[in-house]
Amino acid sequence: AQTVTQSQPEMSVQEAETVTLSCTYDTSESDYYLFWYKQPPSRQMILVIRQEAYKQQNATENRFSVNFQKAAKSFSLKISDSQLGDAAMYFCAFTLNNAGNMLTFGGGTRLMVKP
Amino acid sequence: EADIYQTPRYLVIGTGKKITLECSQTMGHDKMYWYQQDPGMELHLIHYSYGVNSTEKGDLSSESTVSRIRTEHFPLTLESARPSHTSQYLCASRDSGLPPSGNTIYFGEGSWLTVV
Numbered sequence: 001a002q003t004v005t006q007s008q009p010e011m012s013v014q015e016a017e018t019v020t021l022s023c024t025y026d027t028s029e030s031d032y033y034l035f036w037y038k039q040p041p042s043r044q045m046i047l048v049i050r051q052e053a054y055k056q057q058n059a060t061e062n063r064f065s066v067n068f069q070k071a072a073k074s075f076s077l078k079i080s081d082s083q084l085g086d087a088a089m090y091f092c093a094f095t096l097n098n099a100g101n102m103l104t105f106g107g108g109t110r111l112m113v114k115p
Numbered sequence: 116e117a118d119i120y121q122t123p124r125y126l127v128i129g130t131g132k133k134i135t136l137e138c139s140q141t142m143g144h145d146k147m148y149w150y151q152q153d154p155g156m157e158l159h160l161i162h163y164s165y166g167v168n169s170t171e172k173g174d175l176s177s178e179s180t181v182s183r184i185r186t187e188h189f190p191l192t193l194e195s196a197r198p199s200h201t202s203q204y205l206c207a208s209r210d211s212g213l214p215p216s217g218n219t220i221y222f223g224e225g226s227w228l229t230v231v
Contacts, residue, residue, distance in 0.1 A: 033218045045205060045222035089155065095218055102148070102173075103207075103220050107157040 002027045004094050006106035013082045014114050020067075021077045021109050023092030031097040034068065034075045039108075040088040048090070051075065053097075079111075087113045118142055121206050121223035128196055128230055136191045136226045138206030146209040147189040148220070151175060151202050158205065164189055196230040203227050 003026045013019035025034070036048040051059045051068050058066050063080045079086055092106040119140040128134055140147065145166040150158040150173075160173030164183040178200070179193050189208075193200055206223040 035219070037222075042227075044224040045207075047219060047221070050219060091158070093220075095220070097218060102160055102163065103209075105158045108155070110155065 002029075002032075002094050002096070002104045004092055004104050004106035006090075006092055006109050008109045009107070010110045010112065012112045012114060013079070013086075015082055015084060017082055018078060018080045019082055019111065021079075021090050021092075021111065023075045023077070023106055025073050025075065025092075025094050025104075025106075027073070027094065027096075029096055033095050033097060034066075035093040035095075035103070036064070036066070036075075036077045037091045037093060037105075038086075038088045039091065040085075043088075045091070049077065082113050084113050084115060087111055119206060119208055119221055119223040121204075121226045123226060124224060125227045126229070128228070130195075130197055130230055132196050132230075134193045134196055134228065136204050136206075136228070138189045138191070138223055139187050140189075140208040140221075140223075141187060142208060142210070142221070143186065144208035144210060144221075145186065146211060147183070148207040148209070149173070149179075149181060149189070149191050150205040150207065151177065152205055152225075153202050162191065196228075198230045201229050 032053045034051045038048045039045045049061045065078045067076045089108045095103045122137045147164045149162040152158045159175035161177040162181040204226045207220045209220045
């Protein structure tokens with residue numbers, strides 16, 4: 001079974017600064033996908049960024065980038081130039097590249113952005 | 116933004132009432148999921164479906180039931196609601212296509228259920 005661990009229940013960052021959210025996972029498989037989802041308070045869960053395990057290049061989406069370390073089974077999210085609208089719960093998630101497999105979530109990290 | 120919709124968004128009902136949470140997606144996704152999430156907590160998979168007439172129970176035991184008669188529709192029903200059912204219920208569907216979108220799961224806005 002796969003597991004996803006987010007060791008930081010809460011993080012805080014000053015507006016315009018950079019913050020890194022940690023995520024580790026455990027799997028014996030080699031073909032999988034990793035995701036970061038953002039869930040603002042009482043709002044829809046939205047996809048922030050995704051990474052295919054077969055790709056060595058780290059994914060980037062504007063101010064969001066990941067540091068994917070496959071050997072270490074680490075998948076951290078870096079948010080640059082933090083904005084007030086970035087405040088939310090962030091969930092790291094894992095799925096095998098298998099048509100039937102589920103998405104396994106970490107416990108989430110609450111990010112607070114200070115003005 | 117994904118085309119997946121949940122109704123009602125917010126509901127307060129009395130103990131013992133029957134409730135159905137609706138979920139519809141217009142993306143033609145075969146795979147759909149229901150997650151239960153308490154505020155600020157992790158998500159727990161309670162039901163999933165691989166396609167029409169396919170339903171399976173997830174990791175977290177739930178007294179709810181689901182049906183999948185049409186590809187686009189995946190309703191969740193509680194026959195007799197209890198206060199312990201108070202939670203947020205998130206519906207999701209999965210794109211099984213090729214990258215870049217393949218294997219991405221899209222979520223609805225959630226249904227907040229309070230049983231009093």
